[in-house]
């Protein structure tokens with residue numbers, strides 16, 4: 646068994662279907678831990694969910710006799726389903742996300758025509774909504790929430806004992822930044838958010854949520870504020886807002902809709918819970934149809 650007695654231990658888990666990194670952050674002194682962005686396995690064609698990825702994290706927690714005190718989401722993801730609710734069922738730990746989730750819930754409540762009884766869009770399904778700059782504890786480790794909207798309205802970064810978890814605000818330097826063309830996305834806002842992160846010390850380690858291995862290079866999940874400021878292909882220390890917005894907007898025009906956006910968003914705005922079962926006991930994912938005018942009567 647790995648010893649987790651040092652002051653802080655960060656264990657990375659990788660979901661290869663969605664290229665997502667999840668992290669378990671452990672306070673060695675108290676054996677308390679937080680999980681960031683856990684993934685629920687999902688076979689879209691079969692509509693089948695499964696929990697191998699989350700179970701591997703739970704097994705690690707059990708093996709090392711850790712106490713999970715937070716399930717942290719960096720934002721409502723559009724590319725994978727969150728295992729937050731499943732992990733909460735297994736551990737009792739609270740699920741937290743940035744308070745911008747209310748806006749994201751409202752946006753998608755309209756898009757998916759979700760009834761008030763199922764979603765009020767006031768942060769329901771989450772146990773705690775973080776305000777900007779809010780502090781929280783993982784045992785003796787102090788965490789700070791930095792609001793970093795732009796990719797989505799609810800995006801936050803977590804700075805935990807000097808280690809920065811940025812969600813999708815930044816990718817590795819050779820991949821740049823995440824798209825800003827989802828409902829509520831805003832490239833100018835993402836630029837401002839990145840400036841906040843770039844004010845942290847250059848040596849600050851920065852952990853990615855995704856890596857798509859550009860040009861076939863090896864998988865990477867760790868960089869630093871300084872490395873990003875020098876090398877990020879979209880935003881370096883001296884990049885201006887207009888420059889970035891133009892580059893980001895042009896790139897977004899070329900991107901396809903993420904394969905799992907409809908199932909992912911419907912589950913993730915509910916903190917990883919599936920939509921309510923219908924009268925036959927089955928839960929369904931909706932897909933809004935577009936360009937339907939020519940098929941309508943009258």
Ligand SMILES: [Fe+2]
Pocket residue numbers: 720721722723724796813823
């Ligand atoms: Fe995302």
